[in-house]
Amino acid sequence: MPIIAIVGAGFGGLRAARALSHAPARVILIDRNNYHLFQPLLYQVATAGLSPDEIAHPVRAILRNQHNLEFRLAEVTRVDLAARQLTLSTGSLDYDYLILAVGGATNYFGLDSVSKTALALKDVDDAVAIRNHLLRMFELAAQEPDPDTRRALLTFVVVGGGPTGVESAGAISELIRLVLTKDYRSLNFKEARVILLEATDKLLAAYPEPLREAAAETLWSKKIEVRFMAAVTDFDGSRVALKGGEVIPSRTLIWAAGIKAAPLVDTLGVKQARLGRVIVSPSLQLPDHPEAFVIGDAAYLESGGQPLPLVAPVAIQQAETAAENIKRLIVGQPLIEFVYKDPGSLATIGRNAAVAQFGKLQFHGFIAWVMWLAVHIYQIIGFRNRLVVLINWAWDYLFYDRAVRLISSE
Amino acid sequence: MPIIAIVGAGFGGLRAARALSHAPARVILIDRNNYHLFQPLLYQVATAGLSPDEIAHPVRAILRNQHNLEFRLAEVTRVDLAARQLTLSTGSLDYDYLILAVGGATNYFGLDSVSKTALALKDVDDAVAIRNHLLRMFELAAQEPDPDTRRALLTFVVVGGGPTGVESAGAISELIRLVLTKDYRSLNFKEARVILLEATDKLLAAYPEPLREAAAETLWSKKIEVRFMAAVTDFDGSRVALKGGEVIPSRTLIWAAGIKAAPLVDTLGVKQARLGRVIVSPSLQLPDHPEAFVIGDAAYLESGGQPLPLVAPVAIQQAETAAENIKRLIVGQPLIEFVYKDPGSLATIGRNAAVAQFGKLQFHGFIAWVMWLAVHIYQIIGFRNRLVVLINWAWDYLFYDRAVRLISSE
Numbered sequence: 001m002p003i004i005a006i007v008g009a010g011f012g013g014l015r016a017a018r019a020l021s022h023a024p025a026r027v028i029l030i031d032r033n034n035y036h037l038f039q040p041l042l043y044q045v046a047t048a049g050l051s052p053d054e055i056a057h058p059v060r061a062i063l064r065n066q067h068n069l070e071f072r073l074a075e076v077t078r079v080d081l082a083a084r085q086l087t088l089s090t091g092s093l094d095y096d097y098l099i100l101a102v103g104g105a106t107n108y109f110g111l112d113s114v115s116k117t118a119l120a121l122k123d124v125d126d127a128v129a130i131r132n133h134l135l136r137m138f139e140l141a142a143q144e145p146d147p148d149t150r151r152a153l154l155t156f157v158v159v160g161g162g163p164t165g166v167e168s169a170g171a172i173s174e175l176i177r178l179v180l181t182k183d184y185r186s187l188n189f190k191e192a193r194v195i196l197l198e199a200t201d202k203l204l205a206a207y208p209e210p211l212r213e214a215a216a217e218t219l220w221s222k223k224i225e226v227r228f229m230a231a232v233t234d235f236d237g238s239r240v241a242l243k244g245g246e247v248i249p250s251r252t253l254i255w256a257a258g259i260k261a262a263p264l265v266d267t268l269g270v271k272q273a274r275l276g277r278v279i280v281s282p283s284l285q286l287p288d289h290p291e292a293f294v295i296g297d298a299a300y301l302e303s304g305g306q307p308l309p310l311v312a313p314v315a316i317q318q319a320e321t322a323a324e325n326i327k328r329l330i331v332g333q334p335l336i337e338f339v340y341k342d343p344g345s346l347a348t349i350g351r352n353a354a355v356a357q358f359g360k361l362q363f364h365g366f367i368a369w370v371m372w373l374a375v376h377i378y379q380i381i382g383f384r385n386r387l388v389v390l391i392n393w394a395w396d397y398l399f400y401d402r403a404v405r406l407i408s409s410e
Numbered sequence: 411m412p413i414i415a416i417v418g419a420g421f422g423g424l425r426a427a428r429a430l431s432h433a434p435a436r437v438i439l440i441d442r443n444n445y446h447l448f449q450p451l452l453y454q455v456a457t458a459g460l461s462p463d464e465i466a467h468p469v470r471a472i473l474r475n476q477h478n479l480e481f482r483l484a485e486v487t488r489v490d491l492a493a494r495q496l497t498l499s500t501g502s503l504d505y506d507y508l509i510l511a512v513g514g515a516t517n518y519f520g521l522d523s524v525s526k527t528a529l530a531l532k533d534v535d536d537a538v539a540i541r542n543h544l545l546r547m548f549e550l551a552a553q554e555p556d557p558d559t560r561r562a563l564l565t566f567v568v569v570g571g572g573p574t575g576v577e578s579a580g581a582i583s584e585l586i587r588l589v590l591t592k593d594y595r596s597l598n599f600k601e602a603r604v605i606l607l608e609a610t611d612k613l614l615a616a617y618p619e620p621l622r623e624a625a626a627e628t629l630w631s632k633k634i635e636v637r638f639m640a641a642v643t644d645f646d647g648s649r650v651a652l653k654g655g656e657v658i659p660s661r662t663l664i665w666a667a668g669i670k671a672a673p674l675v676d677t678l679g680v681k682q683a684r685l686g687r688v689i690v691s692p693s694l695q696l697p698d699h700p701e702a703f704v705i706g707d708a709a710y711l712e713s714g715g716q717p718l719p720l721v722a723p724v725a726i727q728q729a730e731t732a733a734e735n736i737k738r739l740i741v742g743q744p745l746i747e748f749v750y751k752d753p754g755s756l757a758t759i760g761r762n763a764a765v766a767q768f769g770k771l772q773f774h775g776f777i778a779w780v781m782w783l784a785v786h787i788y789q790i791i792g793f794r795n796r797l798v799v800l801i802n803w804a805w806d807y808l809f810y811d812r813a814v815r816l817i818s819s820e
Binding site: 033034035051052053054056058060061064070071072073074090091124125128135136139140142143182183184186384385387388391392395401403404405406407408409 | 443444445461462463464466468470471474480481482483484500501534535538545546549550552553592593594596794795797798801802805811813814815816817818819
């Protein structure tokens with residue numbers, strides 16, 4: 001039986017594995033983590049609302065009943081397209097077909113100092129590090145006599161006006177103003193600032209104008225300083241420098257300003273487009289290696305003259321197409337081309353506020369927030385996770401609380 | 411107003427802080443973590459049944475309504491009894507009264523190699539490290555062609571026949587035989603072993619003979635090899651050496667063989683008894699420093715000719731006495747002496763099995779297990795934690811599952 005190797009157990013890799021459940025092949029899924037991460041809620045781990053196990057689910061548990069599947073916990077260090085072989089941290093693996101679903105990595109746009117000192121938000125470790133950092137700033141501020149140092153400890157800068165930046169800034173502001181005010185009675189919360197920096201003049205650029213305006217309004221109403229045309233040039237751990245000379249004293253810089261294709265694809269020796277994404281054919285194959293497919297954030301394909309966005313629905317739909325095409329290759333049928341169906345977008349800005357777009361329908365405020373809740377509860381993998389997340393959200397909503405205010409060791 | 415410093419937010423320190431809520435004093439509670447840990451369930455974090463936030467609760471949230479209390483997140487590095495001053499990692503603190511509730515630390519009895527390579531089970535980081543390690547052994551075994559190496563990967567040695575060792579061994583065996591068998595279909599679970607090593611001829615030495623026998627029977631029925639008179643002399647990460655020359659190839663040694671007083675008390679320059687515990691007067695004071703109290707695992711006091719055990723009820727009851735005596739010192743009243751009231755003991759050995767002793771009453775099996783559940787659900791701090799723990803336990807019981815099977819980075 002042919003071996004189909006799938007690299008990455010994110011939204012794309014997992015869906016591809018499932019779509020191949022009845023394929024006449026050995027499907028081998030490889031990931032460096034033993035869990036699938038529900039990334040859209042990562043910022044809630046970073047802001048103490050959820051614990052990591054509520055948004056991460058063991059891959060083996062998800063795919064337990066799929067009998068043609070093997071899981072390998074390993075890092076893929078090299079792809080030899082010519083020899084059809086993967087080098088893993090635990091050995092090597094020969095494949096007949098390959099699906100690279102390796103996702104994205106944080107893009108610092110060449111800012112070395114920022115890449116070393118800023119906090120990213122891409123995996124569970126990042127999120128836990130942000131949670132620890134935020135809470136530690138408050139503990140230090142509570143013991144800090146110098147007012148300038150204290151203000152720098154209580155200034156939280158988020159960079160990037162995309163969904164991750166907007167959602168993170170909203171959640172941090174609510175963590176501070178609804179929860180931590182009750183924990184730190186000795187602090188003067190007038191000293192606390194949350195600043196969202198966006199290098200262009202648009203928040204949530206993928207959304208239509210009215211929703212973008214509504215999002216900015218909501219952020220302001222939550223006392224978040226929204227700064228447009230503000231590009232970060234340097235961060236040394238205590239001062240954020242902006243283009244134009246402005247300096248913001250702050251101990252915290254959360255970098256949500258961009259992603260790029262995961263670095264593994266840089267080693268393939270194939271043609272890459274913007275953000276390092278690998279150029280694939282409409283059937284999602286590498287031009288010179290028809291047995292190798294790339295999907296999701298790491299793949300570059302245009303739709304209607306625009307590059308496909310780096311979002312989960314693209315990865316999931318491409319997984320279906322790649323799996324279908326491998327099944328067709330096995331039996332010698334002609335391949336299909338990928339067509340993206342935009343399911344709409346949702347972003348939340350905290351309690352009672354979100355923006356949503358489905359085709360020509362637009363929503364914002366409470367109604368969009370309820371949609372956001374419903375969609376996300378539904379999508380979280382595993383019935384127990386859903387139940388526990390629901391309890392946590394209901395509790396937080398009713399009691400203005402966050403459960404997971406633990407500073408763990410790193 | 412006088413300053414009362416309490417070092418440690420464990421069972422003793424937390425209770426002392428609460429008991430001083432109406433004292434005419436500034437109460438300053440110091441801990442190196444920002445949470446109180448419900449240690450009796452730590453082994454369930456180590457075996458993927460609970461997540462850390464379910465047994466850890468932020469100190470500030472617990473004591474939010476106590477207006478004479480301040481919390482400081484800091485490590486206490488030095489106690490100057492003569493100057494009545496604490497050196498903290500964040501500065502210094504002068505006190506008028508002191509309660510040292512610093513608890514215990516893992517005791518390796520001078521076995522250097524073991525202290526470097528074994529897994530301890532004393533705090534949240536330890537528990538998460540054990541969880542990661544156990545799951546990683548299975549992932550490595552699933553990819554390991556050599557049968558000898560594979561068997562060593564699947565051999566789990568727990569050292570110590572006290573409650574922690576017995577509960578851990580039981581939980582590991584159930585994790586393997588009820589849950590992981592479903593996740594790793596390619597493994598032959600006949601190769602997996604759980605071994606409990608006890609240096610004396612008794613498990614659960616504090617319990618009466620019939621319960622000790624019942625506990626050993628139950629462990630055997632759960633396919634745990636219980637070895638008496640087995641003293642570990644060395645562990646290099648792949649081989650456990652026993653006194654007498656026996657060698658067990660194993661990658662895992664969980665050390666639950668003993669505790670001692672936390673190392674901070676070694677720096678006090680006062681008289682210490684066995685396990686480094688500080689000798690206190692019947693009113694729990696240091697003989698030459700009547701303003702300084704030591705309680706819990708770090709204090710040495712006899713009751714009925716026997717040293718008091720290193721258990722939570724002693725720490726909690728001593729906290730009440732120490733708090734009362736400080737209030738009496740402030741107003742110049744005569745002090746009271748500590749009298750221990752044994753509330754009984756409970757230890758669980760997994761699904762449907764536990765041993766319990768309350769005075770002359772003894773229970774084992776299902777009835778003791780139900781008592782254990784009720785007592786522990788009741789004791790967990792915070793209504794939400796109780797609810798989530800209850801859901802997790804019910805789910806695990808009904809579906810033979812463990813929720814938190816995540817391998818996180820360390």
